[in-house]
Each structure stands twice: as C-alpha cells, then as structure tokens.
Amino acid sequence: MKVQTPPKLTVAVYFVGVIGTFLIMIALVAFMRYYTRPVPLEPPQRSAERLQNLRELNAASQDWLTHYRWANQARGIVVLPIDRAMQLVVQTWTNSAAGRSNLIQRVDKSKATISYE
Numbered sequence: 341m342k343v344q345t346p347p348k349l350t351v352a353v354y355f356v357g358v359i360g361t362f363l364i365m366i367a368l369v370a371f372m373r374y375y376t377r378p379v380p381l382e383p384p385q386r387s388a389e390r391l392q393n394l395r396e397l398n399a400a401s402q403d404w405l406t407h408y409r410w411a412n413q414a415r416g417i418v419v420l421p422i423d424r425a426m427q428l429v430v431q432t433w434t435n436s437a438a439g440r441s442n443l444i445q446r447v448d449k450s451k452a453t454i455s456y457e
Contacts, residue, residue: 414454 433439
C-alpha cells in the first residue's frame with residue numbers, strides 16, 4: 341500500500357489560509373482595542389470642581405431635610421423636617437382608618453381652589 345502525499349499546491353493553500361486567518365484575527369483584536377480603549381481621566385481641576393458641587397448639593401439637601409418651611413402659605417401647607425414627618429406618619433397610621441380619612445382630607449385641602457372674593 342502506497343501512502344499518497346498531498347500535492348505541494350494543497351499544502352501551500354492550507355498554509356496561506358492559516359496565516360491569513362491569524363492575520364485577520366490580529367487585525368480584529370487591534371481594531372477592538374482601538375475602539376474600546378478607556379476614556380482619558382478628567383483634569384484635576386475638573387474633579388475638584390465636581391467635588392465642590394457635590395458638597396454644595398449635600399449642604400442644600402441637608403438644609404432642605406432638616407428645617408421647617410412653607411410649601412404653600414395661602415393653603416397652610418408646611419414642609420416638615422424628615423425626622424418629624426416620619427414620626428407623624430407612624431403616629432397617624434397606627435389607626436389605619438383614621439389615617440386614611442386624614443390623608444383624604446389633606447389631599448382635598450391641598451387641591452382646593454382659593455377664593456379671593
């Protein structure tokens with residue numbers, strides 16, 4: 341029995357195909373690395389500005405959450421500090437029927453039109 345060796349042209353075609361496949365893969369990897377690189381970091385002055393803005397926002401939020409103020413003085417609607425509001429909610433809703441009726445009355449009061457006659 342005689343073993344047949346493939347012709348040199350077939351071996352060359354396979355070799356070129358394998359090398360071509362590797363070159364295509366290298367090109368795809370380079371393409372993906374180029375288009376998925378991370379965004380450059382911000383300059384230091386920009387991060388300092390963002391930190392200052394965050395501090396101002398937190399200070400304003402803290403003031404908003406911890407002080408009494410009028411939401412609508414004409415209708416008698418007051419904004420409460422968050423701690424006091426949570427206490428009132430717990431106190432009001434210990435009796436659920438009274439809590440529901442109180443809530444409905446407050447909604448009706450807040451939506452009532454004001455007459456200046």
